Amino acid sequence: MxxxxxxxxxxxxxxxxxxxxxxxxxxxxxxxxxxxxxxxxxxxxxxxxxxxxxxxxxxxxxxxxxxxxxxxxxxxxxxxxxxxxxxxxxxxxxxxxxxxxxxxxxxxxxxxxxxxxxxxxxxxxxxxxxTNDKFDDMLISFLSKGAKAVIIILGAITIAQVWFTEIAGVLTGLGLGGLAFALAAQDTAKNLFGSVTIMLDRPFNIGDWVQTPSVEGTIEEIGFRSTKVRTSAQAVVTIPNSVMSNEAITNWSKMGKRRINFQLKVSYQTTAEQLQECVKSLRTILEEHPEVHPETILVNFERFGDNSLDILVYFFTNTTNWQKFLEVQEDVNFKIMALLEELGIFVALPSRSVYIENAKAEVPKEA
Incomplete structure (x- = not known):
């Protein structure tokens, strides 16, 4: 007063x-x-x-x-x-x-x-x-936010020195308050080191489609503290970089090709000649398809299933783009349907056969 x-x-x-x-x-x-x-x-x-x-x-x-x-x-x-x-x-x-x-x-x-x-x-x-390299985009965003953070911190300290001439002594004299502040800043320090780790390891770039135990989607922004991922539902998930740098990350955008793997189950009414022709023709379809990777094409009669004869179909597409991949998969499926119709082979449906034995019951004679 x-x-x-x-x-x-x-x-x-x-x-x-x-x-x-x-x-x-x-x-x-x-x-x-x-x-x-x-x-x-x-x-x-x-x-x-x-x-x-x-x-x-x-x-x-x-x-x-x-x-x-x-x-x-x-x-x-x-x-x-x-x-x-x-x-x-x-x-x-x-x-x-x-x-x-x-x-x-x-x-x-x-x-x-x-x-x-x-x-x-x-x-x-x-x-x-x-440039085609997306690393520089990620680096620019990281450095820009880092520079702004440094400017804000230096500005705050410099202006504080105008009012507190012994700012160093004030900070030293915080004691337990300074310790509490340091403990509260642990998460910030972890996120900072996580950002540096991401920048050095480069597990992904902006625009890559990644999958982690926490989220799956496209990398939209790599910040000073967190990484933003846009999911297939168009929601944006913000993950601290300390978490992102310690999780197992699958970068689907780094794939050179995409896998297609399934079992073609045909009816037990199919003859051996039909099955051999089906396997041979199906292998030819995949080998001649321009969008199928020629290195690994596996088409084999794999086993006698419970309700079907199982043919293993295993191959890769040249494209890794999701939309293009679905188009190639659809085209192969239509070619398989046309082949089965041509050979007169039917796809097996889940079924169960029940056999009932008719036994004559013995009638006891009366005395």
Missing amino acids: DFLFDVQKQWESIIYGASLKRIGAALLILLLALLLRKIFSKVIIVLLRKFTQKTKSTFDDSTVEALEKPVQLAFIIIGLQIASQVLLLPPEIGVFVHRVIRSLVLYTLFWSAYRATDVFTAIFEKRALL
């Missing part, structure tokens, strides 16, 4: 002690700063945008867009600085106002750096589009 009373007395001394000329001059300076800010927004920025639109590069356009708002704030800060000097503030109030202005200056600088990060990120992203 004493502090508030002292501050009130100081401000009263400013208001009543300062001459009306100084107060009027300070207000005039603030109005001039607002006017210059308005001119900068409506005139200078418009002229700069017209100039940058005539150039082929988009770097200058993005730079003007990024620095527009921080420069507008700079006009206000300059006005406050000059107005405070005109008022000849008492030492106690002067120190407080000086710290506020210094904090605003630092905030403007770090804010400009934060917005400039988006400019450089856009430039590198355009260059990354010219």
Whole structure:
């Protein structure tokens, strides 16, 4: 309460002690700063945008867009600085106002750096589009978010030093509070190291279709803390990188070919000649198909099943694209149906035969 009373007395001394000329001059300076800010927004920025639109590069356009708002704030800060000097503030109030202005200056600088990060990120992203490797896309996103996090942390510490000159001593003196903070930050540190592990190992890239014990879908974004996966239901699942880096990951996009494996079950009414012709013709269909990988094609009469004669069909498609894979599988299935109709072979259906034995019951003779 004493502090508030002292501050009130100081401000009263400013208001009543300062001459009306100084107060009027300070207000005039603030109005001039607002006017210059308005001119900068409506005139200078418009002229700069017209100039940058005539150039082929988009770097200058993005730079003007990024620095527009921080420069507008700079006009206000300059006005406050000059107005405070005109008022000849008492030492106690002067120190407080000086710290506020210094904090605003630092905030403007770090804010400009934060917005400039988006400019450089856009430039590198355009260059990354010219390459086929998706690793650079992932690296740019990771570094961009990392740079922003560093700017925010450094900005917060720097501004804190304006108000706490011995910031290192304050942090050291936190004691148990610092320990609690460190324990709370464990997950953040784990996610950070998980991000580094993903970047170094490169188990997947943006756009890859992956499967883990937690989720299956397409990698949409690899961030500083987590990875976003879009599932087949178009839902986005966010997984911490500490979890993602420790799970078994199956990257289906890295496949060179896709497997098709099934048993063709035909009826027991099929003769040996029909079965041999079916196996031979089916093998020929797969060998001549342009979308079937020629290395591994297995078509064999495998076994006598409970209700059918089982033919093993095992092969791979050249494509790994899901839609194309389904089209190849469908085409092969239609060719198999046509072959079975041509040979007069029927697909076996699950069935059960029941045999009933008719036994004559002996009737005992009467005495």
